[in-house]
Amino acid sequence: MGEKRSLDRRIARTRVMIFDALLAIMQKQSYAEISIVDIADKANINRSTFYAHFVDKEDLLEQMITHNLELLKESIRGAESYNLSESAVNEPDPIYLALFQHAFEYSLFYRVMLLQTTEGGFRQKLQEALRSSFFQRLTKLGLEQKLHVPQELLLDYVSLSSCGVLERWLDGHQVYSPHHMALQLTRVASMGIYRSMGIHA
Known part of the structure; x- marks a missing residue:
């Protein structure tokens, strides 16, 4: 053994x-x-x-992407059940925190796969992984019937915007900490775009 x-x-x-x-x-x-x-x-x-x-370099690339996505999913596991209250703007959402911490720990992988190549389709696979995590949160917390916008649109928005912010952070040499970045996205998610801009209804 x-x-x-x-x-x-x-x-x-x-x-x-x-x-x-x-x-x-x-x-x-x-x-x-x-x-x-x-x-x-x-x-x-x-x-x-x-x-x-x-088998070949294509198999290597595919397995490398799968390996890193599995590590990310493992770090996110459990965060799908996190219920973010509307006033909780001082602690980062654990999904966002896991994403940025993982990208920080494996920054070379993320930099190469998001900023330097489209080979292997990593960007789309990352978006799908995040989309799946937020979908699981909706189902685990029973929120499907409480949505104010179509579910597909909401999931596309959170996954695509998260990946976009992650790319800019990587491209900007990760000036801010993973905790800081996760907290900012949590605040935008909690307060909404307009309140985050200082526009109050």
């Missing part, structure tokens, strides 16, 4: 090492130009080791 755990850890470490190698190369080179040899050399492995883990 201990040997299996040790083997599993070695496999996981090797895979992450290959993920990191691909990201490092993608910072300087377009994905289309990257070869398996480039990746293997950067990861300091031979090609047979690469092929023991991945």
Whole structure:
């Protein structure tokens, strides 16, 4: 049993090492130009080791995206049941906080996949993951019948706007902390656009 755990850890470490190698190369080179040899050399492995883990570089990219999205979903898990009261503007929504903390921890991945390439469709997959998290909140809290706008529009708005703000934050070299960014989005969500602008009904 201990040997299996040790083997599993070695496999996981090797895979992450290959993920990191691909990201490092993608910072300087377009994905289309990257070869398996480039990746293997950067990861300091031979090609047979690469092929023991991945079918090709497309499989590598897809598995890297899936791996990071699973980590994000795991960090969000439980936050879907969080009931944000209308006056709660001093604590960040845990979904927003998990998103920005994860992007901070894995900033190289997010920078490359959101700012430098469209390969792999990560942006859309991230939007879908956030959309799913907010949808689960609606259903877990029984809010579907209380909506003031169409559900599809609301979910599109929160997921697309969150991704847009995240991209600007990454592009601006993450000047503000994840907590600060999550809190600002929470305040906009809680107060609404017009109140956030200082316009009062």
